[in-house]
Amino acid sequence: MQPVTAPVPAPSPEAPHLRSLFLLCFKVGILSFGGGLSGWLYREFVLRKRWIDEEDFSSSLAISQMLPGANVVNLVICMGEQLRGPVGALTCVLGFLVGPFFAVVGLCQLFDALSGYPLLPVISDGVAFAAMGLLIIMCIHGVRRAMRFPPSVVTIAVTAVLVGVFRLPLIPVVCVIAPVSVALAWRRI
Incomplete structure (x- = not known):
């Protein structure tokens, strides 16, 4: 017996505003840590906002993994371009990278200051495990889609x-x- 899964809703017909794209990519970029970003982008763009359907997301993900550079950066560029053209691609990549740029500088200083505390590796591992969970969820969705x-x-x-x-x-x-x-x-x- 096959498990019953809720179908993913169709994407919304209206393209999102550039501000919405920037803020969503900024949120994902600034709050992400340790990987699992493609799973988070899937959840936001496909499941929550319904800006992109599963087929388009999977195609964009495959293309982004074949291109040189960071897969998730390539992915936000592909989705931004698909939704709003070259300006959308630029908006998404800026939103995605501007927050982490400044966060890395600040976190580097914080990690240097806290390097002697034994709780730091435990916190890092916990965040990494949560990111792995998002990746596993995305893989399960991909396998279900492939089973067709x-x-x-x-x-x-x-x-x-x-x-x-x-x-x-x-x-x-x-x-x-x-x-x-x-x-x-x-x-x-």
Whole structure:
């Protein structure tokens, strides 16, 4: 018996204001710590605000992971461009990076001052575990989506085994598997 999951609502038809994009990206950027950002962006852009649907988010995430640079920065650029064009991309990336820039400078000073306290590693671990939880939730959503098209599950499994188990380099694996995956998806259309 398959678990019953609530369908993700369709995206809102009206593009968000630039201010809304900036503030949301600023919030995620300034409050995030230790990873899990793509899960948080998924929750905000797809589930809460409904600005982007699951398919568009997954496509943007895949593209952002293939591009050079930080995946989440690439992701906010892709989503901002999709929602409001080049100005939206610039707005999202500025909102996402301006807060952390100043926070890193301040946190560096704070960590130096608190480096002798034994509670600091415990706090860092707790925040990292919460970020891992967000990442796991996003992976579960992705697997559920992939289950609708069985060849995608095989593609995911083969990639995971080749890179994760056999430790083959990611770029050559993707260069070989991506065309096969695209061909399978193309046949589906």
